[in-house]
Amino acid sequence: MKEKKKKKYNEKKVKKELRAEADKLWSIAGIIKWSNRCPIDYCPVPATYCHHYKQKGQYGHLRYDLDNAVPICNGHHFRLHHADCSLVAKIVMVRGKKWYNLMEEKAKEEHPSSTTIKYYRDNIERLTKYIKENKKLELYYEKH
Numbered sequence: 525m526k527e528k529k530k531k532k533y534n535e536k537k538v539k540k541e542l543r544a545e546a547d548k549l550w551s552i553a554g555i556i557k558w559s560n561r562c563p564i565d566y567c568p569v570p571a572t573y574c575h576h577y578k579q580k581g582q583y584g585h586l587r588y589d590l591d592n593a594v595p596i597c598n599g600h601h602f603r604l605h606h607a608d609c610s611l612v613a614k615i616v617m618v619r620g621k622k623w624y625n626l627m628e629e630k631a632k633e634e635h636p637s638s639t640t641i642k643y644y645r646d647n648i649e650r651l652t653k654y655i656k657e658n659k660k661l662e663l664y665y666e667k668h
Contacts, residue, residue, distance in 0.1 A: 535641070542644035546588060549651035550574065554593025556658050562597035563618040564611055571595030575604060577615065578631050585635030588647040590654070591626060594619075 554574035562571050574593040578586045586592040594615055596604065604611045616624045 538641055539639060539644060542641060542648065543639075546644050546647045546651065549648060549655065550588050550590070550593065553651045553654045553658075554590055555595045556655060557590050558593060558595050560595060562600055563594065564596070564600045564614050567597055567600060569597035569599065572598050573601070575601055577627055583631055584639075585633065586630060588651065589630065591623070591630065 551573040555571055558574075560571050561567070562569055573596070575596045576583075576587065577592050577594050580587040583592075600611060
């Protein structure tokens with residue numbers, strides 16, 4: 525019985541570490557794809573990480589989708605998560621109707637949210653490849 529508990533604990537720990545790595549890579553890749561500028565009101569503060577336009581809790585299948593990444597500065601990210609709904613409209617205005625419609629369609633797709641070790645490793649591999657192919661990883665680290 526102790527062996528099962530230990531194995532389950534180790535699996536949870538591994539998943540947590542892989543999820544943290546995948547989240548970081550997703551944010552870097554999102555900044556590479558969309559730019560390191562915060563899209564709110566010509567904000568001069570560089571984006572420090574990406575916000576999930578479609579919440580990862582409700583739309584787990586979009587957690588590592590780069591179309592769902594919105595690079596944003598810390599101040600606007602805080603406001604976005606503390607009921608400043610006007611910021612969502614500003615993001616849509618900057619990204620455009622085509623992007624908004626794409627996100628609405630992707631949100632409707634039926635995908636079981638998978639949280640297996642393989643799922644995280646596959647996303648880490650895909651995001652790492654995207655970053656390397658775009659050769660901007662060094663640029664990101666220089667600016668942050």
